[in-house]
Amino acid sequence: MPTSVTAVPDVSTSGARTSASPYTHGRQYAPGTPDAEVAELIGLFGSRRNDAFAARYHLTRRNKLKRLWQIARIANQFDVIHGLTPVKMRLMLEALGPTFVKVGQILSMRSEILPQAFCDELAKLRADADPMPYQTVLETLSSEYGRPIGEIFEHIDPTPLGSASLAQVHRATLLTGEDVAVKVQRPGVRETMAQDVSIMRSIARLATRVMPSAQVVDLGGVVEELWDTFESETDFLVEARNLAEFKRFCQPYVYMDCPKPYMDLCTEHVVVMDYVEGISVSHPEQLIAAGYDLKEIGTKLVDNYATQVLDDGFFHADPHPGNIIIAGGQIVLIDLGMTGRLNAKTRSVLKQMIFAVAKQDSPALADGLLRFAGTESDAADYPALLADLDTIVAEYGTVDLKDLDLASFVTALTQLAQRHGIEVPSTVTT
Incomplete structure (x- = not known):
């Protein structure tokens, strides 16, 4: 049966040697070099807020400094000291990893922070990633449910529908016959994001001191909003509840919908929801060929989004074309990991x-x-x-x-x- 889980070797890192952080007490660095910039930030790591945050997510000072050094090295590779072009910034964020890709995606909608040319380029960022091994997916499911997954699923397609830096999605069939999509989180992704956000907090405090514009933008508030977003996105129970709540809001509108979550099968790292067969709005030529009116779709999307923001105060915060599917004459919004609320x-x-x-x-x-x-x-x-x-x-x-x-x-x-x-x-x- 394709859902069986076979034993895999235990890979222990307890005996592995790791390189020590180059930032040792009393060491001096040439002004203006990446190492000097990193060393200047080290003193900012000691805030009580960051200390409590680090304890919660098991972040060590050594690992944070090692990661900061990696960030500085990547920034140096892109020669940021001599300025960033929009393309260079996008490529650098991709090289920095999933947290920074997410930051770039959010900044692409923040033209009060970045020039429009940068926003347009960052809008091209997508969190696509190499697929997780199928065995890792099965082991995660087995660990989350605490029982053989053959007791839940009749079949799980080994080929993912999509693979991103945070999770990947597989089509599956429940033993009860429903056709579902199963979203499985990558192991360790929350800890990675927590470490990067801890560093961003330090950078934001430094930027606020030395950049007058940073005080206007409220960089500290932006970082906290980013973490709230990341924390919600990496708790898949939040996404499952968002789906259930959004589905209720869609009920008065026959043309809007979202997948139904199977709450009894959702965990902090797994979401099981209805599988939706349709056409993404990122493929307008397919929609036209299927007889859909693109202007009508656009009008209904704009109308409904205004309703979400102004009336409901609960809205999809990442409505890019890949998250919008036209199925059976309805506009179906998927991936509600990022939502917004207005009082x-x-x-x-x-x-x-x-x-x-x-x-x-x-x-x-x-x-x-x-x-x-x-x-x-x-x-x-x-x-x-x-x-x-x-x-x-x-x-x-x-x-x-x-x-x-x-x-x-x-x-x-x-x-x-x-x-x-x-x-x-x-x-x-x-």
């Missing part, structure tokens, strides 16, 4: 700003933006702010509300806020 106050302010634009009322838009940031009117150059907001009103004020690109609108506002030294909370811009 009632934030949604109210967003609506206020949208209506201000619709009425071409720049002062009301300014008031909404300052409420967003929690900034008093005299904290910014109010006349200059109003003048710049006039350009936002001119661009979006003539657009029918139902056609408003909400993501583009919020991005334009956050870019403008940054130029005026107004800090927009990371929960809004993520």
Whole structure:
């Protein structure tokens, strides 16, 4: 039976030799070199927050320094000291590994932090990775369920439907006959991400000290939002609950859906959900050949996304084409590991700003933006702010509300806020 698990040799690393960290006490490095930059960061590792975080995820100072040295070496390979082009940045993030690929994907939607050319290039990042061995998948399932997987699955296809840096997905059939997709997390991926985030916290503190723009962007808040995202994404029970909640929100809309999770088979490292057979919106030519109207699909996606953000306050935070499937006349959203939530106050302010634009009322838009940031009117150059907001009103004020690109609108506002030294909370811009 294809689901049987055979014994594999135990590979122990207890006797393996590891290279010592080159950063020893009292050692001096030439100013401006990668080693000197790394050494400067070492003193930042000692914060109480990072110490508690390290203890939780079993991170050692030695391993963190070793990883930081690797990051510095990769940065040096890409000659970042002489500047980064968009392509060079994308390639460097890919070389740095899954955490940084995820960071790049999120930054691709943050044009208030990076120039648009960088955002466009980082949007090409995908977390594709070489497949895990099938045996590793079977062993993970057996370990998670604590029983032979032949008691649960009639068949698991050895060839993955997709393989990413965080997990991979296999089509399978339950003993009860349902056709399902099984998402299995790669062993050790959460610990790797935790180590990288610990380093990012240190870098963010340093950047805030030496870069004035970092204080406007709230890098510390961005890093914490990133970790919240990573932590949720690596707890597959969160994704399973997101699927169940999102499916409830989809019920009033016959054209929207998402896979049903099998909660009794979901664990922290495994999600079992309905298998959806359809056409990805990343293949528009196939959709046209199948008779679908691309304009109608786009309109319904925009309408529903506005509903998710402004009414439900619960939305899919990674709606790239690969996560949208057209199946049986429905728009099916998959991969709900990344979701966002907005409280009632934030949604109210967003609506206020949208209506201000619709009425071409720049002062009301300014008031909404300052409420967003929690900034008093005299904290910014109010006349200059109003003048710049006039350009936002001119661009979006003539657009029918139902056609408003909400993501583009919020991005334009956050870019403008940054130029005026107004800090927009990371929960809004993520």
